[in-house]
Amino acid sequence: MSTEVKVSVCIFTFNQEKYIRECLESIVEQKTNFNFEVIVHDDASTDKTAEIIREFQKTYPDLIFPIFQEKNLYSINMHKPFISGWKAAKGKYIAICEGDDYWIDEYKLQKQYDLINQSDHDFCFTNAYKESTSGKRKVYFKKRNQTNTYSLSEIIRIGGGGMATASILIKSDILKNLPEWFYQAPVGDYFIQILGSCKNGALYIDDITSVYRTGVEGSWSGVRKNMTESEIKNEAYAYLTVFNQLRDNTISHEDANFAIARELYIATQLCLKLKYTKLAKELIELSWSYYKFITFRHAVYNFTRFLW
Template sequence: MRELPDENNITASWTSEITQPLVSIICTTFNHVRYIEYAISGFLSQITSFPFEIIIHDDASTDGTADIVREYAELYPNIINAIIQQENLYSRNLKRDSYVFPLLNGKYLAHCEGDDYWTDPDKLQKQVDILESDPGCSMCCHRAQILYEDGSTRLTPDFGCLHPFPENRIFYQGGSSVATATMVARKELYINRPEWGKSSPVGDMPLKLWYSENGRIAYLPDVMAVRRLGTPGSWNDRIRGTEKEKDYYVRMVHMLNEYMAHTSKRKMDVLLKTFDYEWELRKKFGIKKFLVKANVIHSRSKYYWFFGIWLLKSIQKKVEKIVRK
């Protein structure tokens, strides 16, 4: 863990012309006692010319995570705002929005889960500079390192410096090519998310779709964050093999159905992603009835045509894996 500057050193570079935070960093955490300090360290190491704030929402952790969050909030009272739940919201199907929204003062929002972290002290400055220079840019993202629990790593694809970033790349590698920890976006879009996005069991996928619908996305090739996969106690780990995993796939298909009914773009990549979720429901839970609505692609014949494309792509992926081995 790097040595952290105190509050005065962090704010010394902030311009006096901006009195409100320009960026609100949102960090959601639950039982991340082994990782949360990495996340907080990455936030506090940011060197910017503008003020930023850090909102950390702890969903009633039981492993000491909340104690660490409180400690940092006391050390950085003018930067960190801690929300410590006494009862777990997720287990009651409740959203954090009503607790977090009133505290967001920034023009932009930066996202990072409590088990991920940032590695470049210039990350926020680079991304905000792009957003400030282009009012039509809805989100800026970048490359990341994927860190597995066994210590192995890989990098997300290098798409180069793209502005705008092609929308179909959002679903590249199952959506992992754009990690949540790399996203900085305009707050008004986040606050005014549509109903179809609110039905999703996770927040990042509908956010990426919504941001791409409402402006250009900028992509930087710099590796400036780490996304952990396979973390014990993570959301994915907790639902794996349970009814909640089945519910996740069903709700994701319904969300994408609603999105395709809402948009006029009829994106092939979105439809192919719904078939990925459909296949998981068939393979893991024996659900054979397709949930994708044919009317979102106008006709039954097109439905089967798209399914054929998905099947060919799935076979191609398996062949590529075999060749790599």
């Protein structure tokens, strides 16, 4: 076996002592015929997360390579922890996993590496589970896909939540040379999916290889339940700004309009749940100026349902 690192597994964690052990165990158990490394980026955790990482580093000194931040990078810019970890990667490909997610297929990396390394694609993902705090699981892709590719347009229209980030394998050059606008992006995973699929689309393996935990403390899904009106508005308009920068140069005019409209519609739904009705009206009208997902009658029904 060559000593060259082919894949860098980048784990990102902050105060996840409840989950980081299961995450690390699932990754060190991977079976491959190539060398891989595990970069664990701890963003200045204040619990026992760093202690558990050091325990694994001691057990697997040639596999686990931690980065311990003294100051929390996320508080400066939400993308900085990830960029810090990606810059340290030695592999041709990077596999991503957040500290509260985990893998359940010991051949995950091997399957993805074999497929992508024999192709001209830059991006590969698999099926996965969503797992609630109660342990209940749902499959991301219930309709079993008979093909193994998705076009860039399909990736955009699936949306950022359409695949598990823990299932992603991507060429490292893409993550090491991100455009300047990435720092202003409201989320990272969706735009990584788009950038990785720009060349020839995305490869897909219809095996369930990973688990994405939902609703845990500090998770993206959990934080959204408590967003302020100004935070929702800023996020919505950030999507608009970034997709307008991507328009035509990277993605088609039609795909950009569709993506903007959908993100504005999603923000509208969140506004209604949190009773931000004035902003909901503003965002749904703006969404319709790009693409109409729902009829006026359906929109009125939603508004009255949440208002009364």
